[in-house]
Amino acid sequence: MRIVVLGAGLAGVTTAWRLVQDGHEVTLIDRAARVADAASETNGGIVSASRAFPWASPQMHKTFMRALTRNDQAVRVMLLRWDPAFWAWGLRFLAACRPERYAEILDRKVRFVRYAQEELALLAAESGVQFHRRQEGVLYLYRSAAALEAGDRKLDPMRRLGFEFRVLDRAALLRAEPSLAASADKLAGAVLSVSDESGESGLFCRELAALAQVRGLMVRTGCEVRRIDVEGSRVTGVHTSTGRIVADAYVCALGVIAPQLARQLGADLPIYPVRGYSATVPMQRPERAPTRAGIDETRLIAWCPMGDRLRITGGAEFAGWGRKSRLADYTRLFDLAEDLFPGLIDRVRGPVNSALSVCQRPMTPESTPLFGTGRYENLWFNVGLGHMGWTMAAGAARITADLIAGRYPAILLDGLRIKAR
Template sequence: MKVIVLGAGVVGVTTAYHLAQAGCEVTVIDRQAAAASETSYGNAGLITPGDSFAWASPAALKTFVSSLVKPDMGIKVKPNLDPRFIAWTLKFLGQCTAKKALENTEKKLRLSVYAREQMALLAEKTGVQFDRVQKGVLYFYRSQETLDHGVSHMQFMADKGLPIEVLDREGLVRHDSGLKHSANQLAGGILCGVDQTGDSCKFSRNLAAWCESNMGVRFNWGTSIKTIETTGDKVTKIVTDKGGFTADAYILATGCDSPLLLSEIGVKLALYPVKGYSITAKITDETAAPIMGGVDDDKLIAYSRLGDRIRVACTAEFAGWDRTHTPADFKTVLKTINELFPNAADYEGAERWAGLRPMTPSSVPVIGRTRKYSNLLLNTGHGHVGWTMSCGSGKVVTDLLLGRTPEMDTAGLIFKG
């Protein structure tokens, strides 16, 4: 079967890998010059089933509403009259019940755990390198009140079988000596042992090269999609600035551009970009740097150790499809990481980046066949855990395309639009 994958972020590349493993003839189209040049380029680096909580919840509802008048470091909402934003917001608010939050979190966790298993198999088979650290991830808190809340919150994950260990400040330093300079600011934290970290950009580019060399996957770089042509219930051609591409089946993995492309062929998708910022700094003092990933839940930043670099990410900003950034956007995150790991890296000389997370109102990704076009499948909308879920969703969408029963329980995960 000839299959075209639209998009070469981490989700598109892992999809191409699974398709080729299943014997498909695979072509990938992407407008950038290399894999993972947009959303997958500068994310926090966390691969975290332990962070599978749905964004929509009663607590998020309060934060979302308050941010309309008082934006803070964690979430920023710029009210606008974009019909897509208004429609998405109404659907998001409809998901902010305790019942739906638990249901959506369980769905995400199921896929994240499966994806972790698939990543292990993929890494073993291909040998791709991506600065992987498998020591777990620390979630830490600055007061006893927020620590107690965090422990109560994480109990859901513990009840679902994830290994959770509650730590005092000495325990945090015992697991990551880099925190020794800032432990007095912390009340304690939680270690989620199944979580890990890695560079999704390096992973995607190395995997794309491996797929090209070992499995004959064809990557068309610098190729922008203009339109999707259809006849009846079939997609017939992808029209690009470099000509037309045809196949038996098509899988859309274009992240935040997905609803824009789909709307032109009459498929509605509730997905909206949520902007995030990150810095990547070269380590200058090994003794002061973190040795594993962490999440400062009170300051709402996440960081990873990526070889000789530290990646730090923050903010959820609703600003449409704007990818620009200014020095002011990084002021707070630079201050916070320098307090946590003082003089550990060249923070002032760090690479600064902004990217868009493709968020659905429920936080559950969109995976499966469209009703309107029998040969068009979607693998998009992974939000803040696309890196975590990528290896799993790529395998699931491949199974669905080929008429195979997925190996994991997909109840509530398959797209029905």
């Protein structure tokens, strides 16, 4: 079958790979100048199946309501008072925060991300691509004993589901991660999530796409999807900035989808952009580099070593579709790096030499992705990878390829199927 995959981020590239493996004639298109140029390039790099907590939770209900009126929260709502798409999304998010819904969504999400992490391991092994992968676990840091205890308790449901964690007091933390020696007095300890891992997803996508090209994949960058043609229950073509493209089937993997395009796709797409900030900074003292990725659970900022650079990410802002930022937006990221690993990056010139970007999480209200078809039988969706797309992509790709081939996916898709509109 001739298949066009729309969007060359994690969702699109991994799906294109699987479809090529299945023997299809696949074209992958993206408006950016290169593969994986949006969130899939700049994310935190952490594969964190053990932290598959949905954002919508009974506690988050209060945080979200407060964020509507105050801008000093971890979650911020900027200038969206009049955006109907934000309010429609927000109401569905608040409904998902109810305790009985939370348990159901957590179960669904954990089922999916465990499968997805296994699929990532298979994909990495079968392709052999290199992406600064680290498999020594991921650290979650706490600055007070009470916070460490609460953080540990929060993991009980995940322990029951079989994830392994080690609680490290300050001394054990320093043995595990000597690079934190200079900041140890600020830390009470950490939880080490043993099965979590990290890697550079943008590099992964580009390497995988290049390998798929050798096996027949066609890649068209600088090609923006503007509208689709339909006839009855089928899509008959896609209009792009470089001409019309016709195929037998289409996969929508566009991440955050512009509203005027989303309206044409015949599906309920409750995806809102939640933006975060990302800085990738050269390490001037590589001998002081952390050996594994981690998250400061007080400041909600992540770090991840990627070769000779350090990726630092954080922030959750509802700020519409725009992607403008100011240098000041990144200050918290550099401050965190300096606080935890003093001298590792050049605090003065670092910001100038860094790759800085705003990236947008394609969030659904339930923090779980959506698959299948909507109104059009040959337009498949792999969307809504949200805050964990690096963790989820390989599983999402396998499910999409299975559905297109008419195979049963390896996991139940209850709650993960897209609805027609």
